[in-house]
Amino acid sequence: MEKLKNILPQKNSNWRVTAVFLIAIMIGLGLFMAKEAEVVSYMSDDPKACVNCHVMTPVYNSWMHSSHREWASCNDCHVPHNNIANKYYFKAKDGLFHASVFTLRAEPEVMFMREASQEVVQDNCIRCHVQQVTQTKYDGWIDTHSANRTERHCWECHREVPHGRIHGISTIKNNIAPIPTDSEETVIPEWLEQKINQDKQAPHEK
Structure with a gap:
């Protein structure tokens, strides 16, 4: 014992x-x-957070070349704004889904919004453009005008807003750089930077 x-x-x-x-x-x-x-x-609401995932760089670049750049960030369109709890819950849920897909390298060449994301984006389109959506100027003499504005997805007509008509991650329009196009950092290879510095010093040496 x-x-x-x-x-x-x-x-x-x-x-x-x-x-x-x-x-x-x-x-x-x-x-x-x-x-x-x-x-x-x-x-944060900084759009650069989205390009922590390098796969999103083409999408970021297409947004950078769009009219929405001056008015709306990624979160303005892609997360709910009805209350702060729902906003961060949706960000966490969607973010974990995206992270798992990208970690497994299972991302498709052409990305499409899931149903939940479509609902959020549609609500945000209406939230920002409520005057255009609810105006009654043409109602009454253009058939189905009201229904067309409220019962269809906005991007059925506005196909190039804000990411362009071509959505392939390797073929997206304005994908001119492998990093965000508004980066303040100058991306110059070391050998080229040395050559530039040598050329700058050469006139003084002569």
Whole structure:
């Protein structure tokens, strides 16, 4: 009996050390992944957060060349605005879905909105353009005019707003750079930068 009492505390102690060690590993990996994925940036409304995922760069570039750039960010169109809780819940749900698809390299060449996203985008189109949608100027003498404005998706007609008509991630219009086109950083290869500096110094040396 004495031997059994001596063995049990030792086993219990070993179990605790193992559990603490495993929990510490999981927390450490979680924090590392959160930092690498720049999770905090997704809490903001900065469009550059979307291009943390390089697959979204063509879509970002097409938005940069659109009229919406001056008026609407990604979140203005793609997340709900009825209340803040729903906004961040939708961002988290949609973001985790996108992250899992991109991590598995299962992204399609042409991306289409899922039903939930279509509903959100349609609501946001109406939220910003409510005057155009609800005007009654032509109602009464143009058949189905009211229904066409309220019962169809806006992009059935406005096909090029804001990402262009061609939606393939490798063929999208205005995809002129492998990084966001408004980046303040100058992307110059090291060898070319050295050559430029040499050319700048050459006239002074002569």
